[in-house]
Amino acid sequence: MSTHATNSSGNTLLSVRNLATHFFTEDGVVKAVNDVSFEVRRGETLGIVGESGSGKSVANLSIMRLIPDPPGRIVGGEIHFDGRDLLGIPGDEMRRVRGKRIAMIFQDPMTSLNPFMRIGAQLEEITKLHLGLGRAEARANAIGMLEKVGIPDPSSRVDDYPHQFSGGMRQRVMIAMALSCAPELLIADEPTTALDVTIQAQILELIREMKRDTGASVILVTHDLGVVAGMTDSIVVMYGGSIMEAAPTGELFESPSNPYTRALLKSVPDPLREQPRLFQIPGLPPDLSRLPSTHCPFASRCPEAVDRCREEFPPIHEVAPGHVSRCWVR
Amino acid sequence: MNESLIALENLKVHFDLSRRGLVARATGRAAERIVKAVDGVTLDIRKGETLGLVGESGCGKSTTGRAILQLVRPTSGSVRFAGTDLVTLPEREMKQHRRRLQMIFQNPYASLNPRMTVGSIIAEPMRNFRLGFDDRQASVRTQELMNVVGLDPRYVKRYPHEFSGGQRQRIGIARALAADPRFIVADEPISALDVSIQAQIMNLLADLQERFELTYLFISHDLRAVRHVSDRVAVMYLGRIVELANATDIYSRQIHPYTKALISAVPVADPKLEKQRKRVVLQGDVPSPINPPTGCQFHTRCPFAIAACSRVVPAMTEIQPQHFASCIRVSPEHPDVEAVAAMPGDKHFAPDDRSLEK
Numbered sequence: 099m100s101t102h103a104t105n106s107s108g109n110t111l112l113s114v115r116n117l118a119t120h121f122f123t124e125d126g127v128v129k130a131v132n133d134v135s136f137e138v139r140r141g142e143t144l145g146i147v148g149e150s151g152s153g154k155s156v157a158n159l160s161i162m163r164l165i166p167d168p169p170g171r172i173v174g175g176e177i178h179f180d181g182r183d184l185l186g187i188p189g190d191e192m193r194r195v196r197g198k199r200i201a202m203i204f205q206d207p208m209t210s211l212n213p214f215m216r217i218g219a220q221l222e223e224i225t226k227l228h229l230g231l232g233r234a235e236a237r238a239n240a241i242g243m244l245e246k247v248g249i250p251d252p253s254s255r256v257d258d259y260p261h262q263f264s265g266g267m268r269q270r271v272m273i274a275m276a277l278s279c280a281p282e283l284l285i286a287d288e289p290t291t292a293l294d295v296t297i298q299a300q301i302l303e304l305i306r307e308m309k310r311d312t313g314a315s316v317i318l319v320t321h322d323l324g325v326v327a328g329m330t331d332s333i334v335v336m337y338g339g340s341i342m343e344a345a346p347t348g349e350l351f352e353s354p355s356n357p358y359t360r361a362l363l364k365s366v367p368d369p370l371r372e373q374p375r376l377f378q379i380p381g382l383p384p385d386l387s388r389l390p391s392t393h394c395p396f397a398s399r400c401p402e403a404v405d406r407c408r409e410e411f412p413p414i415h416e417v418a419p420g421h422v423s424r425c426w427v428r
Numbered sequence: 429m430n431e432s433l434i435a436l437e438n439l440k441v442h443f444d445l446s447r448r449g450l451v452a453r454a455t456g457r458a459a460e461r462i463v464k465a466v467d468g469v470t471l472d473i474r475k476g477e478t479l480g481l482v483g484e485s486g487c488g489k490s491t492t493g494r495a496i497l498q499l500v501r502p503t504s505g506s507v508r509f510a511g512t513d514l515v516t517l518p519e520r521e522m523k524q525h526r527r528r529l530q531m532i533f534q535n536p537y538a539s540l541n542p543r544m545t546v547g548s549i550i551a552e553p554m555r556n557f558r559l560g561f562d563d564r565q566a567s568v569r570t571q572e573l574m575n576v577v578g579l580d581p582r583y584v585k586r587y588p589h590e591f592s593g594g595q596r597q598r599i600g601i602a603r604a605l606a607a608d609p610r611f612i613v614a615d616e617p618i619s620a621l622d623v624s625i626q627a628q629i630m631n632l633l634a635d636l637q638e639r640f641e642l643t644y645l646f647i648s649h650d651l652r653a654v655r656h657v658s659d660r661v662a663v664m665y666l667g668r669i670v671e672l673a674n675a676t677d678i679y680s681r682q683i684h685p686y687t688k689a690l691i692s693a694v695p696v697a698d699p700k701l702e703k704q705r706k707r708v709v710l711q712g713d714v715p716s717p718i719n720p721p722t723g724c725q726f727h728t729r730c731p732f733a734i735a736a737c738s739r740v741v742p743a744m745t746e747i748q749p750q751h752f753a754s755c756i757r758v759s760p761e762h763p764d765v766e767a768v769a770a771m772p773g774d775k776h777f778a779p780d781d782r783s784l785e786k
Contacts, residue, residue: 380628
């Protein structure tokens with residue numbers, strides 16, 4: 099279970115505790131991530147759901163220690179991966195974890211692939227560096243990986259450049275790169291947002307297969323509640339840099355506790371039902387540079403807010419075993 | 429309601445990318461390359477309705493929308509607006525119609541001039557179409573429009589960068605309304621926005637439609653949104669319409685194998701259903717529109733294709749009342765509805781299925 103209930107067993111692969119990542123800008127401190135805690139067990143898929151500015155991407159970049167410093171800095175908390183605190187290890191040691199034991203795929207494969215390098219060279223680079231493969235071995239491995247992710251004719255496509263691939267194919271190449279070293283944790287940050295639904299279905303299927311084959315854990319970051327519904331074991335809902343709710347997937351959809359989660363679920367059109375009018379959350383997602391630390395970040399848009407919500411920052415409380423919510427209105 | 433406002437007849441938009449310049453000819457690389465972005469679309473858009481147009485990227489949905497507004501000139505075919513063929517109309521006369529035909533764009537960051545204030549952006553169509561407003565009247569109307577779309581009129585002197593994505597989309601909508609349009613092409617109007625803002629914009633478009641008796645062509649790759657806002661839905665594949673029906677039927681009783689695959693790929697925010705659903709996962713990408721497959725263009729990816737599919741171009745046929753599809757596997761000449769209807773993946777979209785499960 100990946101929640102605040104921190105009864106970490108030997109099964110826990112990643113444990114993030116009280117993470118705080120801030121950006122120190124000319125306009126003031128942007129508190130992008132505040133007091134965020136969750137766990138990922140081995141073989142589990144955790145979904146992190148949130149709108150823009152929720153802090154979901156910054157939380158994951160923090161795990162990878164890819165926060166640009168300056169202006170950003172992890173100002174508090176711990177990130178334990180397989181028992182070791184990633185925030186405490188030196189940079190060169192982190193580089194041996196990053197890309198090898200924890201891999202990441204991003205939303206936009208065009209900006210994450212080097213446009214001047216052949217696909218093969220980019221794939222080979224990783225295994226040469228992390229696994230110490232020789233040239234021939236690395237090339238064979240690159241072709242094998244491309245075949246695994248469903249690139250037709252991999253032995254000739256391996257010499258193509260990124261622009262010669264379609265969007266869906268590029269995302270496959272990214273996945274091939276991420277999986278090259280058989281990572282224990284794959285962080286997928288909006289991996290299908292830029293893709294058509296049919297291609298999205300292919301990519302999600304690929305991630306499922308990969309999990310079945312390797313038993314890796316996955317963190318799936320998305321704004322799409324439909325995508326997490328079918329892919330994850332548990333879900334963390336973020337808003338304005340804080341966790342608003344965390345629960346096993348089935349429970350979150352069946353009995354969402356936090357007003358934000360409930361509003362979000364209601365505002366998505368349901369293709370199974372005729373709806374005359376969509377439920378609409380008033381107002382705008384929060385401006386991170388003006389995030390309140392003195393009251394609930396969702397208070398100004400919350401249909402259920404009471405005076406206390408605008409005066410005090412709500413604590414996390416347990417709704418049911420393994421199910422937590424941050425809200426004054428219980 | 430059934431009166432047609434826009435009528436497309438065999439509309440084609442082809443882009444010529446042929447290389448026949450001096451260098452190409454000298455190096456022997458001259459080649460005929462024609463992108464058939466829209467390749468024979470016949471479609472009615474009825475007065476007061478929202479017609480949803482869906483399909484994968486590159487299928488020609490945006491080009492269709494732009495061709496209706498004559499922002500790209502069709503290669504052949506006709507676009508009738510309230511009976512007048514816009515394709516053959518001289519530019520001067522076209523301008524008189526243009527105020528009635530407006531567009532809302534996908535990217536609220538790129539479609540507003542960053543150096544113009546919100547007020548001048550919204551007032552521009554009034555000047556451009558010489559609607560006869562003096563400065564004071566234009567300013568009153570601008571503030572009215574800002575109210576209508578839910579923007580605070582006090583912000584009239586501000587610039588686009590001072591607004592969020594959702595607010596900018598509202599500015600774009602106010603601009604589209606300024607010249608009192610009858611028909612609006614909304615090209616992916618919500619795909620750049622956050623989930624909670626998408627609901628706001630969809631509701632706003634519905635309110636405006638009722639208030640101003642607008643007709644919409646709603647272009648989107650988001651099938652959940654299209655199902656929500658549309659009265660009827662047309663599904664496009666490689667420049668052609670493959671299925672057309674009312675929105676509920678497209679989701680619960682779709683006929684064409686491509687529509688089935690498309691619908692089955694839409695994730696549903698319900699973990700129990702998601703675990704049970706069987707998907708029709710299509711292999712590969714959409715083929716290039718430069719050399720589209722022969723016969724039925726979908727046959728290369730269709731799990732139900734037979735040999736004839738690569739030879740016969742299927743005609744749009746009314747399979748059920750007001751439900752059209754182009755597939756020889758389901759058309760009356762080859763009545764094989766059963767074989768296709770038994771495809772997995774669509775069962776969970778029957779509207780009453782949910783009650784059965786509980």
